[in-house]
Amino acid sequence: VHGDGGAAADGRGRGNGAPGRALVVGTGLIGGSLGLALRARGWHVRGWDADPDRTREAVESGALDEPGDDPRADVAFVATAPSAVAAVARRLLDDPRRARPIVVTDVAGVKASVVAAVGHPRFVGGHPMAGSEQVGLGGADPDLFAGALWVLSPVAGSVAGEPVTATDLEAFSLVRGIVSSLGADVVALAPEDHDRLVAVVSHVPHLVAATLMNAAAEGAEQDAVLLRLAAGGFRDMTRVAAGHPGIWPDLCADNADAIVHSLDRLISDLASLRDRVGAGDRRGLLEMLERASAARRHLPARGARPERLTEVRVPVPDREGVLAEITGAASDLGVNIYDIEIAHSPEGPRGLLVLVVEGRDAPGLREQLRRRGHRSTVQDLS
Amino acid sequence: VHGDGGAAADGRGRGNGAPGRALVVGTGLIGGSLGLALRARGWHVRGWDADPDRTREAVESGALDEPGDDPRADVAFVATAPSAVAAVARRLLDDPRRARPIVVTDVAGVKASVVAAVGHPRFVGGHPMAGSEQVGLGGADPDLFAGALWVLSPVAGSVAGEPVTATDLEAFSLVRGIVSSLGADVVALAPEDHDRLVAVVSHVPHLVAATLMNAAAEGAEQDAVLLRLAAGGFRDMTRVAAGHPGIWPDLCADNADAIVHSLDRLISDLASLRDRVGAGDRRGLLEMLERASAARRHLPARGARPERLTEVRVPVPDREGVLAEITGAASDLGVNIYDIEIAHSPEGPRGLLVLVVEGRDAPGLREQLRRRGHRSTVQDLS
Numbered sequence: 001v002h003g004d005g006g007a008a009a010d011g012r013g014r015g016n017g018a019p020g021r022a023l024v025v026g027t028g029l030i031g032g033s034l035g036l037a038l039r040a041r042g043w044h045v046r047g048w049d050a051d052p053d054r055t056r057e058a059v060e061s062g063a064l065d066e067p068g069d070d071p072r073a074d075v076a077f078v079a080t081a082p083s084a085v086a087a088v089a090r091r092l093l094d095d096p097r098r099a100r101p102i103v104v105t106d107v108a109g110v111k112a113s114v115v116a117a118v119g120h121p122r123f124v125g126g127h128p129m130a131g132s133e134q135v136g137l138g139g140a141d142p143d144l145f146a147g148a149l150w151v152l153s154p155v156a157g158s159v160a161g162e163p164v165t166a167t168d169l170e171a172f173s174l175v176r177g178i179v180s181s182l183g184a185d186v187v188a189l190a191p192e193d194h195d196r197l198v199a200v201v202s203h204v205p206h207l208v209a210a211t212l213m214n215a216a217a218e219g220a221e222q223d224a225v226l227l228r229l230a231a232g233g234f235r236d237m238t239r240v241a242a243g244h245p246g247i248w249p250d251l252c253a254d255n256a257d258a259i260v261h262s263l264d265r266l267i268s269d270l271a272s273l274r275d276r277v278g279a280g281d282r283r284g285l286l287e288m289l290e291r292a293s294a295a296r297r298h299l300p301a302r303g304a305r306p307e308r309l310t311e312v313r314v315p316v317p318d319r320e321g322v323l324a325e326i327t328g329a330a331s332d333l334g335v336n337i338y339d340i341e342i343a344h345s346p347e348g349p350r351g352l353l354v355l356v357v358e359g360r361d362a363p364g365l366r367e368q369l370r371r372r373g374h375r376s377t378v379q380d381l382s
Numbered sequence: 383v384h385g386d387g388g389a390a391a392d393g394r395g396r397g398n399g400a401p402g403r404a405l406v407v408g409t410g411l412i413g414g415s416l417g418l419a420l421r422a423r424g425w426h427v428r429g430w431d432a433d434p435d436r437t438r439e440a441v442e443s444g445a446l447d448e449p450g451d452d453p454r455a456d457v458a459f460v461a462t463a464p465s466a467v468a469a470v471a472r473r474l475l476d477d478p479r480r481a482r483p484i485v486v487t488d489v490a491g492v493k494a495s496v497v498a499a500v501g502h503p504r505f506v507g508g509h510p511m512a513g514s515e516q517v518g519l520g521g522a523d524p525d526l527f528a529g530a531l532w533v534l535s536p537v538a539g540s541v542a543g544e545p546v547t548a549t550d551l552e553a554f555s556l557v558r559g560i561v562s563s564l565g566a567d568v569v570a571l572a573p574e575d576h577d578r579l580v581a582v583v584s585h586v587p588h589l590v591a592a593t594l595m596n597a598a599a600e601g602a603e604q605d606a607v608l609l610r611l612a613a614g615g616f617r618d619m620t621r622v623a624a625g626h627p628g629i630w631p632d633l634c635a636d637n638a639d640a641i642v643h644s645l646d647r648l649i650s651d652l653a654s655l656r657d658r659v660g661a662g663d664r665r666g667l668l669e670m671l672e673r674a675s676a677a678r679r680h681l682p683a684r685g686a687r688p689e690r691l692t693e694v695r696v697p698v699p700d701r702e703g704v705l706a707e708i709t710g711a712a713s714d715l716g717v718n719i720y721d722i723e724i725a726h727s728p729e730g731p732r733g734l735l736v737l738v739v740e741g742r743d744a745p746g747l748r749e750q751l752r753r754r755g756h757r758s759t760v761q762d763l764s
Contacts, residue, residue, distance in 0.1 A: 200601050202615060232622075233591075234587050236622060240619070253662050271649060278642050280638065296595050299620070315521060378520075
């Protein structure tokens with residue numbers, strides 16, 4: 001079953017992203033968005049969800065043409081929970097009733113375990129870095145992937161040292177073509193590299209947020225005032241911990257090695273930091289914090305980072321309309337707001353609105369705000 | 383010098399927050415806002431900054447009536463860097479030329495070391511939990527403290543086991559009255575308790591953010607793609623690390639014991655977590671993440687938390703006017719936006735706008751957004 005490799009035997013819709021017949025399995029945010037995006041580009045899309053109600057909703061919302069399997073499908077996107085991907089993919093790839101050799105890809109947040117478990121030349125591991133696991137079909141959007149990063153993980157013959165059937169190049173080319181046609185920016189990363197890197201920037205930070213939140217909640221059992229002292233920084237750092245925890249045991253199990261490695265590194269870094277604080281090493285602390293500050297300011301927000309970003313901080317009352325007033329002032333001036341957040345006072349009806357705006361018009365915006373009674377400070381982030 | 387205790391010998395402006403003569407030393411965001419707030423309530427305010435240019439700016443912006451000392455001042459707010467507080471406070475309290483016994487308070491983010499170093503009955507340690515250390519005089523606002531939490535740290539005769547002159551009750555009452563008159567919500571906390579709690583919710587989270595950022599930046603030296611994979615969660619968690627590191631060596635030195643204790647606890651928690659991930663303990667991981675999710679959702683944002691908060695997620699393109707459009711729709715409906723942020727795709731011109739709105743009108747807002755072409759999902763946070 002593994003060695004056929006002839007993914008391009010039937011040319012329809014292959015290699016150039018031209019529309020054909022697709023399957024979408026799992027119709028949450030990502031699956032639903034895929035269905036909408038593919039249909040908008042002329043694909044005929046069938047599919048299903050493990051929950052029949054969600055399958056029906058996907059058809060009603062236009063994410064699927066029809067429910068159910070399609071023996072003539074060229075490609076299948078498996079957008080289920082990570083733990084279900086391998087079984088679904090194998091069933092599709094091994095099904096002898098298929099009219100043509102189907103190419104299968106997935107969207108799970110871990111890649112090595114999934115790619116190794118499927119072990120088929122026409123399986124192309126994928127991970128679109130778009131959307132959020134917290135949002136279901138209701139948030140599905142045909143443009144979700146426009147400009148988003150989409151990791152594809154082709155295999156050259158082994159994963160983490162174990163032999164795995166190499167990815168068929170035409171299968172990879174088909175998936176790459178489709179993903180590109182949806183507007184995504186494709187990055188090819190070996191499965192182990194993907195997993196190692198997302199452990200550092202996603203999995204471990206998420207686990208740390210949950211750990212900080214639990215420590216504070218336990219402290220608050222003894223000192224009820226503790227959480228009233230939690231200001232904007234703490235709220236920012238723990239925000240992801242509010243998400244639905246459902247997929248995390250899967251991600252932790254499938255990416256255990258990289259997460260353990262990255263946690264060990266973090267624990268070691270924190271132990272050094274602890275020693276610096278204990279020893280009163282002001283210079284070492286300042287150097288470490290300055291390095292982090294510079295790195296955070298230069299963190300790329302997207303591939304084509306605007307040439308110049310300016311941060312504008314505006315103290316605002318929490319009242320209706322004040323945001324519309326300020327964002328309206330920006331809009332009137334043609335100043336594009338690149339990022340926005342409110343840093344709340346821990347108490348009371350005050351907030352600090354932090355805007356990151358593009359271009360060189362921040363002084364004009366500041367003046368507009370001043371005329372409307374808002375004091376602001378401006379800082380160049382370029 | 384220490385034992386006089388007669389803070390109320392001259393009754394002017396004492397105990398009831400009625401206006402008198404104040405000094406503000408240090409004219410950054412907090413000092414400048416204090417000057418504006420006190421002057422707006424009828425106080426005569428003199429003061430200075432270590433930087434003469436900033437003193438001049440404070441006078442020009444209306445934060446000070448006049449530059450310089452005032453021998454007849456009833457109260458002084460020391461809003462300098464933490465490491466300078468004790469010397470400034472002692473100089474004011476010990477000055478034999480003062481016309482009346484001055485009461486001194488401060489705004490530093492650590493309390494035990496400052497209170498012990500000053501050790502005077504007419505010194506009342508304080509910490510307004512408002513604003514941000516990143517913003518200077520330009521962000522000063524007379525209403526900065528309206529509704530904010532303001533910790534005052536009276537001493538009963540010892541700090542961390544060491545004998546310290548007890549705080550004069552009338553001095554405390556004077557500061558409490560003034561702070562309340564500015565609209566702040568006063569919480570009295572022993573200096574050690576304040577320091578222990580802010581280590582948990584502020585100091586250690588800040589240090590962790592810097593550590594995560596540095597680890598990612600170092601990883602990016604080997605894998606340039608790493609930071610392109612950093613999505614909204616990572617950006618949230620490291621945002622505070624972008625702040626100006628200047629005050630942190632002071633805070634770490636002055637609150638070393640509590641920070642080391644809290645870091646030790648965190649390291650121990652992370653080691654347990656690491657073992658759970660390594661052992662594939664899915665149930666333990668899920669339980670831990672569910673606990674954190676529930677705690678984060680119930681994190682009080684302010685004393686009078688709105689009865690009902692709803693989260694509305696709207697995928698939006700990064701274009702001018704879209705924020706004004708959405709916040710305008712909320713404003714038109716009378717829906718108060720309590721919190722707002724953009725979770726960017728790591729690449730490309732797409733974002734996810736996350737609004738937290740008050741009240742029960744979220745379905746109406748969703749409908750309004752739908753009419754304007756925006757799909758959204760709604761989640762009850764109550």
